[in-house]
Amino acid sequence: MEIDRAVREGSDRRLQTKYRNAVYVIQRAFALYEFEQVAFSFNGGKDSTVLLHLLRAGYYLHKGKPECSNGSLSDSVLNCPIRTIYFESPCAFPEINSFTYETATVYGLQLETIHSDFKSGLEALLKEKPTKAIFLGTRIGDPNAVGQEQFSPSSIGWPPFMRVNPILDWSYRDVWAFILTCKVQYCSLYDQGYTSIGSIYDTVPNALLSIADSLNAEGTFKPAYMLSDGRLERAGRTKKMHLKCNSTSPNNGVISVTSSGFFTASIVVVGDEILFGTAEDKLSAALCKKLYGIGWQVTHVAVVQNEIDSVAEEVERRKFTNDLVFLFGGFGPMQSDVSLAGVAKAFGVRLAPDEEFEEYLRHLIGKHCTGDRNEMALLPEGITELLQHEKLPLPLIKCQNVIILAATNVCELETQWDCLLELPNTPLVQLAPFVSKHLSSMLSDVEIAQTISKLCLEFPDVYIGCQRKSRVQSLISFVGKDNTRIELAAGRLCNSFPEGAFSEVNCG
Ligand SMILES: Cc1cc2nc3c(=O)[nH]c(=O)nc-3n(C[C@H](O)[C@H](O)[C@H](O)COP(=O)(O)O)c2cc1C
Numbered sequence: 001m002e003i004d005r006a007v008r009e010g011s012d013r014r015l016q017t018k019y020r021n022a023v024y025v026i027q028r029a030f031a032l033y034e035f036e037q038v039a040f041s042f043n044g045g046k047d048s049t050v051l052l053h054l055l056r057a058g059y060y061l062h063k064g065k066p067e068c069s070n071g072s073l074s075d076s077v078l079n080c081p082i083r084t085i086y087f088e089s090p091c092a093f094p095e096i097n098s099f100t101y102e103t104a105t106v107y108g109l110q111l112e113t114i115h116s117d118f119k120s121g122l123e124a125l126l127k128e129k130p131t132k133a134i135f136l137g138t139r140i141g142d143p144n145a146v147g148q149e150q151f152s153p154s155s156i157g158w159p160p161f162m163r164v165n166p167i168l169d170w171s172y173r174d175v176w177a178f179i180l181t182c183k184v185q186y187c188s189l190y191d192q193g194y195t196s197i198g199s200i201y202d203t204v205p206n207a208l209l210s211i212a213d214s215l216n217a218e219g220t221f222k223p224a225y226m227l228s229d230g231r232l233e234r235a236g237r238t239k240k241m242h243l244k245c246n247s248t249s250p251n252n253g254v255i256s257v258t259s260s261g262f263f264t265a266s267i268v269v270v271g272d273e274i275l276f277g278t279a280e281d282k283l284s285a286a287l288c289k290k291l292y293g294i295g296w297q298v299t300h301v302a303v304v305q306n307e308i309d310s311v312a313e314e315v316e317r318r319k320f321t322n323d324l325v326f327l328f329g330g331f332g333p334m335q336s337d338v339s340l341a342g343v344a345k346a347f348g349v350r351l352a353p354d355e356e357f358e359e360y361l362r363h364l365i366g367k368h369c370t371g372d373r374n375e376m377a378l379l380p381e382g383i384t385e386l387l388q389h390e391k392l393p394l395p396l397i398k399c400q401n402v403i404i405l406a407a408t409n410v411c412e413l414e415t416q417w418d419c420l421l422e423l424p425n426t427p428l429v430q431l432a433p434f435v436s437k438h439l440s441s442m443l444s445d446v447e448i449a450q451t452i453s454k455l456c457l458e459f460p461d462v463y464i465g466c467q468r469k470s471r472v473q474s475l476i477s478f479v480g481k482d483n484t485r486i487e488l489a490a491g492r493l494c495n496s497f498p499e500g501a502f503s504e505v506n507c508g
């Protein structure tokens with residue numbers, strides 16, 4: 001069989017191993033379940049295209065097709081008449097639809113098109129025909145690969161079936177190595193710079209493949225297999241700048257602008273010592289000032305224990321509600337340095353060796369590296385981007401919208417901050433800075449509370465807060481982006497009380 005021969009005769013040892021393992025999983029599934037009770041979930045994407053050809057190879061190995069004298073499978077049989085389900089959506093690319101239908105015809109797949117969402121579609125399918133297992137082209141790094149194995153029962157709340165993921169451990173590079181080695185047809189969108197395909201509304205060509213020189217018109221892209229860093233496979237699945245509709249909508253790692261023109265950030269500090277009270281967290285205070293200085297709003301600062309689940313829970317919560325999440329602490333070679341593992345867990349991916357980062361580490365710590373595997377070079381797979389700047393000994397690690405700042409003191413933080421701002425693709429968009437006015441008063445908070453409540457209603461665009469400096473002194477702050485509005489609000493407050501009740505102070 002042509003697939004089997006192409007892989008075996010090729011020189012790619014890694015691909016050969018991945019191929020053998022995937023076909024083994026497929027064969028075991030065919031041995032476990034009746035052929036009529038398994039289905040293939042095919043959507044015309046590159047991963048399911050790879051899976052289609054692996055299924056063909058696995059099917060004929062399973063059937064015990066006689067091998068040729070050279071050990072490869074006979075060419076004569078090409079089809080795997082497996083029940084195939086395609087969830088067709090009105091938002092699918094026409095190229096994806098046509099490729100799916102044409103491929104099903106070419107390879108004799110028993111295609112069933114489903115026009116509802118995954119869950120209800122599967123419920124109906126299982127009621128209609130007993131289905132014990134479904135093959136999927138899920139790979140580690142896909143958002144939905146969270147905690148999955150090659151054989152994973154469907155989740156609670158879903159109809160019961162086994163999800164079989166033969167290419168779970170394949171990388172982006174492996175996928176393209178297989179497609180190119182076996183010279184199989186793939187959807188034409190991958191030749192136009194698309195590297196992972198969702199709906200027409202959330203998928204654009206991957207900007208990293210853009211060819212923008214004087215000879216080529218803008219909007220030309222290299223084919224998907226040219227993407228050198230597979231971790232950025234989903235870069236084209238991100239939405240463009242959009243208005244945030246509500247504070248809980250996930251942002252897929254993309255900066256969004258709130259209707260009030262703010263970007264928001266959260267800070268997660270990992271440090272048992274801070275919680276014991278033996279160390280003080282100066283970094284988040286410094287970072288709040290920096291963010292405030294470029295017009296960003298910090299919505300939350302949390303200190304968590306050096307514990308994978310604590311980090312994961314906090315990051316998971318914050319990454320959905322903020323444009324960026326900054327993380328300090330818990331990064332290094334110690335057993336308590338679990339921040340990266342926590343981030344990986346929050347995104348549902350594994351930690352995997354990162355050759356580029358390992359190279360930086362080797363330069364930096366050279367002979368101090370012990371063991372044959374550098375644990376510090378394990379980074380969250382599929383979501384990590386290294387932000388390199390000449391002034392930094394190590395690149396900063398960015399996992400979608402989470403930035404790990406490895407600063408140990410405020411001075412280092414300042415350097416990292418400056419570098420972040422100087423990066424050509426900085427995630428830190430500089431906005432109109434905040435302006436503020438602070439008034440000190442000897443009036444008690446009880447005396448001014450009602451007036452301030454009214455002002456808050458009248459000036460929803462201005463933050464008005466009161467801080468008790470002592471039993472007899474209050475500090476009223478007005479913060480916002482429009483100085484005129486701030487002056488107006490402060491003026492209103494002063495005019496509501498006898499002259500001289502407030503005096504302006506500088507809170508630098
Ligand atoms: C055949 C099939 C089975 C699925 N089973 C589950 C499941 O058991 N649990 C679950 O949370 N999602 C399940 N999903 C949904 C996927 O996790 C995921 O949402 C889907 O593949 C869309 O991926 P995308 O958002 O990257 O396009 C299933 C999807 C398909 C097609």
Ligand SMILES: Nc1ncnc2c1ncn2[C@@H]1O[C@H](COP(=O)(O)OP(=O)(O)OP(=O)(O)O)[C@@H](O)[C@H]1O
Nearest residue numbers: 041042043045046047048086087136137138196197
């Ligand atoms: N609409 C769908 N119909 C049938 N199966 C689907 C559908 N969407 C996803 N799947 C299954 O989930 C797997 C992972 O989905 P994913 O969106 O990553 O597609 P893909 O084949 O991997 O292509 P790409 O990553 O390039 O978009 C697919 O390989 C397929 O098995």
Ligand SMILES: [Mg+2]
Nearest residue numbers: 047137139142
């Ligand atoms: Mg995929």
